Amino acid sequence: MYSDPPSITPSRPPVWDPQQYLRHAGHRTRPFLDLLGRIPDLPAADGPAPRMADLGCGPGNVTVRLADRWPDARITGFDLSEQMLAQADKDYAGATPGGGRLDFELADAAHWVPAEPYDLIVSNAALQWVPNHPDSFPAWIDGLSPGGTFAFQVPGNFTSPSHAILGEICASPRWRSRLGEHGRRYVHILEPADYLTRLSGLGCETDVWETVYCQLLTGPDPVLDWVKGTALRPVLTALDGDQEAIDALLAEYRDRLREAYPPGPHGTVFPFRRIFAVARKK
Template structure:
């Protein structure tokens, strides 16, 4: 899987729908052990969700981490201060340098191969009573992704797009997250939610995925605009059949997986 180039403006076009899972995750995070908690938002993207952490814990010290310069530039615009800052980090290697009360990662770990193995380092850095909270899209079997992979594997595209997209096993079963975090001494709650997003506008499902899952293909074809546009057009036509428009919009069913793990004393 290639490292995609990110477009904050495209990502934020559906910010209302994308924020819903974050707020649902945040609602299940318990009281933290410190009055002035140390919090990390790993994979903060454009920082609009990170700002909600500052609202929830106004006395906290919060850092949003991302490996996209474009996302960090957008996140830093007008937001940084004494309590909230942003820094470069890669979730594949990031390890906290000080004790934390909360390590949160939202819609990021699906891009991190082997991410279950990161939990041991993160749990070790939690204070007793601290928490790991995560959310990942859990829909690689949905037409949104399956059609993209099938198209990329056709003779026209395989030489350029083979093995660059998210694999079907980029997210694990709910039981795998529960087992890994519980074995690390955490009281763990894992659940799934399927959202029925009603999207509007022309080809809204394509517009949605241009901000996320399609980014590796767009990045790989960036040096050949004609090929990029041809691939997007073929994929658009497949999406139109898989997600037909209705009089009230286009429905995008979207399943997500959540976990909140609280470290024991």
């Protein structure tokens, strides 16, 4: 189960880089497509166009996939990052080819409550950043139309070397005064059985599973390049433009990642565990 959020000095939210995040868009999109494939039919196909929310939509590259399956849907992506929303607005906002509409709004998933009934509330690799997010499940389920679905996936790899090493570096004597627990500040997930218990207890027909993707990354220091788009964002934000410190930390982290993930003849194998849940309101 998740632990209480670590005691850290309050700081501004991470500054996100949409282009860095999208460098591995193929691998990052695959879990969402697997989640999408397990979402059941939504209520009353002959009724109004389905209403959907994507919590933590990022640059919108997976939000738009909802319109592929439900062409006439009215979809709103919510995110706390102005940088991500600007990219999403630029690339995807507006009418969809099937007659639906896609828009994006600034919102914090930690406090978001549905303002209208939704047929689908979905979240892709975002809730790990939200402390105590399971406490929001009752309000989100209440916000679904009868027969609607809440579906999400979160990374489950926070004990893997890529993340454990970052936490160790941030807590080391060299960095602790500046970074403290920033390397572990996002660890707020439950185990699959706990998600199943929570969602079933809210009266939902619930399907929970996990998958380990053995991803083959290429290029120089590909694992470092991967985490620059996600786990490193709070750390880089905390260093606040101190390029000398950033370079020193990245060099230390890079060297340890090279040991943990040595390149092979076809690239660097990067196992990545994901946890999925699909809960249908009866």
